[in-house]
Amino acid sequence: MEDCIFCKIVKGEIPSKKVYEDDKVLSFEDINPAAPTHILVIPKKHIESLNEITDEDSEIIAHIFKVCKEIAKKLNIQEGGYRIVMNCGKDGGQEVPHIHFHMLGGRNLTWPPG
Ligand code: AMP
Numbered sequence: 001m002e003d004c005i006f007c008k009i010v011k012g013e014i015p016s017k018k019v020y021e022d023d024k025v026l027s028f029e030d031i032n033p034a035a036p037t038h039i040l041v042i043p044k045k046h047i048e049s050l051n052e053i054t055d056e057d058s059e060i061i062a063h064i065f066k067v068c069k070e071i072a073k074k075l076n077i078q079e080g081g082y083r084i085v086m087n088c089g090k091d092g093g094q095e096v097p098h099i100h101f102h103m104l105g106g107r108n109l110t111w112p113p114g
């Protein structure tokens with residue numbers, strides 16, 4: 001999608017610190033980290049929010065969770081634990097309208113979130 005910041009990251013038009021990439025998924029460091037480890041995992045396909053996912057996307061969403069598991073291992077947060085968050089819409093705090101999973105770790109995370 002033309003004006004989407006994460007589509008631009010996928011295309012390499014905006015730089016990112018890549019953590020993982022395959023043909024369907026990209027993961028990179030969050031520019032404004034909320035924890036010692038804070039990365040984003042996104043489908044390369046532009047999907048605006050969780051509200052827009054369809055049956056066709058089931059495979060990629062499942063694949064993203066497997067990728068998260070591998071990333072947790074790679075970044076050494078698997079044992080200590082981590083949190084995966086997806087914000088959806090205005091009240092959910094979604095700022096970038098391209099679906100993304102936040103992966104947070106490296107410190108004790110409080111619950112519930114604010
Ligand atoms: P959300 O509020 O769930 O939409 O989260 C958007 C996230 O994207 C925030 O944590 C931002 O810090 C992060 N972000 C925005 N622009 C960039 C960028 N160019 N590179 C990396 N992370 C970004």
Ligand code: ZN
Pocket residue numbers: 001004005006007008045046047097098
């Ligand atoms: Zn996009």
